[in-house]
Amino acid sequence: AQTVTQSQPEMSVQEAETVTLSCTYDTSESDYYLFWYKQPPSRQMILVIRQEAYKQQNATENRFSVNFQKAAKSFSLKISDSQLGDAAMYFCAYRSAYYAGGGADGLTFGKGTHLIIQP
């Protein structure tokens, strides 16, 4: 079974600064997908960014980018020019590209990192 580890329960950053959230995962599969989700307080979980494991190029979405290191099984999220609206729980998630018909193909989540933005 795959596992996802987020080693930072909480991170704090000054508004307009850059912050990096860490994520590592354990898998024996060669093809999979990785996601970062954001969950603001009492609000809907939304997708921030996704990465296909077969792509070497790191995904970027506006101020959000990832550093995907497949050999190291690392998938960190960088948030540039942090804004107050970025304050949320951030979850790293893994999804297998294989479905053998015997189990769930939903996401496996890390425990989350609580991001605080200091004005």
Place this chain on the structure above:
Amino acid sequence: EADIYQTPRYLVIGTGKKITLECSQTMGHDKMYWYQQDPGMELHLIHYSYGVNSTEKGDLSSESTVSRIRTEHFPLTLESARPSHTSQYLCASSGELYNSPLHFGNGTRLTVT
């Protein structure tokens, strides 16, 4: 704006009551999921469905049950609520491709007294 809807948003109920948490999506997705989010915010898959009349238990054992009679609807039922069922329940749906993200509802925060 959410394409997946959960009701109620908050529910406080006494021990022993039967409850149903509603989840509907308008995206035509065959794949739907229920996650339980504990107070520490960790998410655990408790049920999933790949289409009408398909339901399976997830990684975390749960006393709840689910049904999938219509593609758009995936309700979760607790026959007899207990304080240990107090949690946030998140419903999600996904397209067929494995790189498809899960779309989440706003969640139902359940408190059993």
